[in-house]
Amino acid sequence: MKRKAAGGSGKNAKPKKDIWELRLYVAGQTPKSLAAFANLKKICEEHLKGKYHIEVIDLLKNPQLAQGDQILAIPTLVRNLPQPIKKIIGDLSNTLRVLVGLDVRPKM
Amino acid sequence: MTMAKEKTRLLRGGLQKVRTGIEGLDEITNGGLPKGRPTLVCGGAGSGKTLFGVEFLVRGATQYNEPGVFLSFEESAEELTKNVASLGFDLNRLTASKRLLVDYVHIERSEIEETGEYDLEGLFIRLGNAIDSIGAKRVVLDTIESLFAGLPNPSVLRAELRRLFGWLKKKGMTAIITGERGDNPLTRHGLEEYVSDCVILLDHRVVNQISTRRLRVVKYRGSIHGTNEFPFLIDERGLAVMPITSLGLKHTVTSQRISTGIPRLDSMLGGKGYFCGSSILVSGTAGTGKTSVAAHFVDAACRRGERSVFFAFEESPSQVIRNMRSIGIDLQQWMGKGLLHFHAERPTVYGLEAHLASMEKSINTFKPKVVIVDPVTNFSSVANEADVKAMLIRLLDQLKSNQTTTLFTTLTASGGSLELTEVGMSSIADTWLLLRDIEIGGERNRGLYILKSRGMAHSNQIREFLLTNKGVDLIDVYVGPSGVLTGSARISQESQERDIESIHQQEIERRKLNVETKRKALEAQIASLNAQFQAEEQELKKLTEQEKMRQNGVSKLREKIAGMRKEDENSGRRNR
Numbered sequence: 001m002k003r004k005a006a007g008g009s010g011k012n013a014k015p016k017k018d019i020w021e022l023r024l025y026v027a028g029q030t031p032k033s034l035a036a037f038a039n040l041k042k043i044c045e046e047h048l049k050g051k052y053h054i055e056v057i058d059l060l061k062n063p064q065l066a067q068g069d070q071i072l073a074i075p076t077l078v079r080n081l082p083q084p085i086k087k088i089i090g091d092l093s094n095t096l097r098v099l100v101g102l103d104v105r106p107k108m
Numbered sequence: 109m110t111m112a113k114e115k116t117r118l119l120r121g122g123l124q125k126v127r128t129g130i131e132g133l134d135e136i137t138n139g140g141l142p143k144g145r146p147t148l149v150c151g152g153a154g155s156g157k158t159l160f161g162v163e164f165l166v167r168g169a170t171q172y173n174e175p176g177v178f179l180s181f182e183e184s185a186e187e188l189t190k191n192v193a194s195l196g197f198d199l200n201r202l203t204a205s206k207r208l209l210v211d212y213v214h215i216e217r218s219e220i221e222e223t224g225e226y227d228l229e230g231l232f233i234r235l236g237n238a239i240d241s242i243g244a245k246r247v248v249l250d251t252i253e254s255l256f257a258g259l260p261n262p263s264v265l266r267a268e269l270r271r272l273f274g275w276l277k278k279k280g281m282t283a284i285i286t287g288e289r290g291d292n293p294l295t296r297h298g299l300e301e302y303v304s305d306c307v308i309l310l311d312h313r314v315v316n317q318i319s320t321r322r323l324r325v326v327k328y329r330g331s332i333h334g335t336n337e338f339p340f341l342i343d344e345r346g347l348a349v350m351p352i353t354s355l356g357l358k359h360t361v362t363s364q365r366i367s368t369g370i371p372r373l374d375s376m377l378g379g380k381g382y383f384c385g386s387s388i389l390v391s392g393t394a395g396t397g398k399t400s401v402a403a404h405f406v407d408a409a410c411r412r413g414e415r416s417v418f419f420a421f422e423e424s425p426s427q428v429i430r431n432m433r434s435i436g437i438d439l440q441q442w443m444g445k446g447l448l449h450f451h452a453e454r455p456t457v458y459g460l461e462a463h464l465a466s467m468e469k470s471i472n473t474f475k476p477k478v479v480i481v482d483p484v485t486n487f488s489s490v491a492n493e494a495d496v497k498a499m500l501i502r503l504l505d506q507l508k509s510n511q512t513t514t515l516f517t518t519l520t521a522s523g524g525s526l527e528l529t530e531v532g533m534s535s536i537a538d539t540w541l542l543l544r545d546i547e548i549g550g551e552r553n554r555g556l557y558i559l560k561s562r563g564m565a566h567s568n569q570i571r572e573f574l575l576t577n578k579g580v581d582l583i584d585v586y587v588g589p590s591g592v593l594t595g596s597a598r599i600s601q602e603s604q605e606r607d608i609e610s611i612h613q614q615e616i617e618r619r620k621l622n623v624e625t626k627r628k629a630l631e632a633q634i635a636s637l638n639a640q641f642q643a644e645e646q647e648l649k650k651l652t653e654q655e656k657m658r659q660n661g662v663s664k665l666r667e668k669i670a671g672m673r674k675e676d677e678n679s680g681r682r683n684r
Contacts, residue, residue: 032227059230060233071230072228072234072259073228073230073231074229074230084219089222089226090223100221101221
């Protein structure tokens with residue numbers, strides 16, 4: 001289950017300085033991971049429209065990646081860009097905390 | 109008999125165990141850790157938890173063909189490899205040959221934001237992947253409690269840990285989980301709640317500025333185990349637990365005897381010396397010559413071509429050699445010939461267990477027939493009496509089982525009872541020589557006697573112990589009406605006695621002379637009497653002869669007269 005999602009014109013847009021590279025680690029299609037993906041999609045569309053890139057990694061298929069990215073908890077969202085790397089664990093249901101974790105200023 | 113067999117069968121069948129390969133631990137636990145179950149190893153900082161885990165894996169990989177996974181939550185693989193390299197463990201080699209896998213789980217609290225429900229499936233996948241990639245049988249989690257600091261929700265963590273240990277069990281992993289020692293519960297976060305099959309406690313305590321590591325099996329479900337606290341060591345061979353009670357009174361003895369090196373002492377011990385393989389205690393107050401007795405024994409052993417180890421805990425080897433040279437014993441030559449090995453250390457360098465280990469190492473490498481420990485009482489500065497005794501018992505058991513004769517000296521505090529050794533070691537000694545001061549006439553002299561000597565006839569006499577430039581000499585003390593005399597008092601007493609003796613001798617001579625003259629006078633008298641008697645006898649003889657002649661003459665005359673008277677025959681016959 002490797003899904004790629006890019007918001008709006010993101011696919012054709014050239015990588016800009018403020019592009020958001022996000023990775024979501026899941027283990028199979030559990031309710032928690034599905035909820036996490038849905039929540040993430042919603043938040044990104046709302047706050048980072050057009051400048052984000054989501055990669056979903058299923059550890060059941062690529063277990064060795066758990067070691068490389070230091071993943072313990074499932075689901076885990078990793079913000080690779082912009083630096084520094086941030087990790088957010090849980091199903092991302094608490095939007096406010098996700099925004100704090102990603103360091104995104106919510107749009108008023 | 110059958111019951112005993114049944115019992116052993118039950119004991120064996122009850123629980124399968126996995127040998128850890130850690131020296132001594134498998135003895136305490138009767139075969140190792142429970143197979144396919146997690147074991148909790150807890151202890152304070154620096155108590156050796158990580159090393160315990162690493163050694164478990166390294167031994168498993170190298171000795172029992174069981175690959176292992178080390179999941180580290182504290183140190184990176186590089187750090188760990190460097191840290192254990194000093195103990196002779198080459199993790200890189202094991203990793204390269206796929207017998208070991210070290211995974212460093214790094215969590216940074218500041219990087220993590222919790223945004224809803226989660227589980228630790230990632231850790232499971234990670235561990236599962238590691239286990240499968242090398243076919244691991246052993247797992248170490250060191251220390252999983254770091255997760256409590258890294259992850260925000262303890263209740264989730266607890267549930268997940270419970271699941272993890274269940275999962276490990278299901279996978280048949282023999283696991284070690286390390287935990288930080290807490291104040292009241294065994295571990296800070298109560299891990300013992302989840303791991304209940306076997307709990308081992310490591311302790312690192314400092315008594316009198318000397319640190320000692322100790323290990324205790326707190327709990328071992330379904331198995332008999334040693335419940336004592338066992339001292340353990342970390343040295344260049346890794347971890348070594350020392351079960352003091354592991355050896356028993358099983359050693360066989362010989363009736364072979366070996367010389368003490370002091371001829372007179374040999375004769376006091378039934379003429380042949382100590383038993384081979386026995387333990388000899390030499391006790392005495394300061395300066396009574398304990399080391400000299402020991403040196404004689406070593407010298408005699410080396411002379412026979414036997415190897416000896418001299419454990420000096422008070423003097424340096426060169427000091428002992430110099431001092432012994434002053435009484436005519438050259439120990440240097442034996443060192444040169446490789447027959448004598450000195451092992452000198454201050455007792456305070458390290459704890460008792462470390463001493464015991466280093467002594468055992470010397471003994472195992474040198475394989476001596478004679479061992480000297482001079483003095484054991486110095487250890488009381490390191491540990492308490494009971495510990496010292498336990499250590500000695502262990503040392504002696506080992507030495508006795510190798511038929512090694514051991515002589516150890518103890519210093520008795522002056523003023524106290526001489527027969528009370530400081531460490532209470534008299535019971536473990538087979539032969540006990542007591543050296544003591546005898547204070548008479550303003551001087552101090554040394555005395556020696558044999559307090560006990562198991563299994564041989566021995567002298568009950570006190571001997572004066574002289575240190576001459578030709579070694580130790582034992583001489584009879586003067587025992588007279590004025591008590592026991594030694595030293596110059598003995599010598600003056602002896603000369604006094606000699607004077608008296610010579611006077612007596614003169615008196616006897618005089619008497620002899622008297623008698624002789626008397627005898628001569630009497631003999632002269634006898635001779636004169638004899639002469640007188642002989643003269644008288646002579647006279648008597650003469651007289652008888654004369655009488656005979658006279659009678660002859662008378663009869664002849666009578667015949668003549670009868671012939672002349674012509675008497676008839678009858679009358680002549682009648683007259684006769």
